Amino acid sequence: DAGVIQSPRHEVTEMGQEVTLRCKPISGHNSLFWYRQTMMRGLELLIYFNNNVPIDDSGMPEDRFSAKMPNASFSTLKIQPSEPRDSAVYFCASSRSWGVDEKLFFGSGTQLSVL
């Protein structure tokens, strides 16, 4: 299994630009999560999907952030317009629906720098 695949690994952009982060979950997993990691706030859950439906987006910081999951094998996290304070590592994770033995599998993350 290829694991959770995120792209790009690194993104450098200028303030005001649109940024799109991409994620391919593990095949067969039907829950997908977007996390953000910063020094100040640690790992924060932004949003998660179950069977492609957004379940909880209470962690999305503001309207500049949006996430979609058009099908079971693809999700995007978009920031428009981006700001320097959005600089962070963004992780995507997936799991099967929660059960006795489940755990989250994480992608390698996207390091975002907004100048």
Added chain:
Amino acid sequence: AQKVTQAQTEISVVEKEDVTLDCVYETRDTTYYLFWYKQPPSGELVFLIRRNSFDEQNEISGRYSWNFQKSTSSFNFTITASQVVDSAVYFCALIQGGSEKLVFGKGTKLTVNP
């Protein structure tokens, strides 16, 4: 509300020392799951262990061991005979039963010096 506290921000040890990473959690649920993840310098998050609230048995996996105590709401992680490759940030995390929201502690950065 659920919360995970890792009071140790950074720990530095010399190779072959034993080291314990502390984790204290808060939850109102009687059913919950606890995790430890490792984040090496390369940045990925690696699953180490999952434990459910009904299983207080301690677990040992090679040099790693975990001590789960509901009475003190703690789930501590011990590395025996530490090695340089153990240098990483270690995260404790909690998920309440019926939820899919995994809540992480702030992490403990472990540095093992040769």
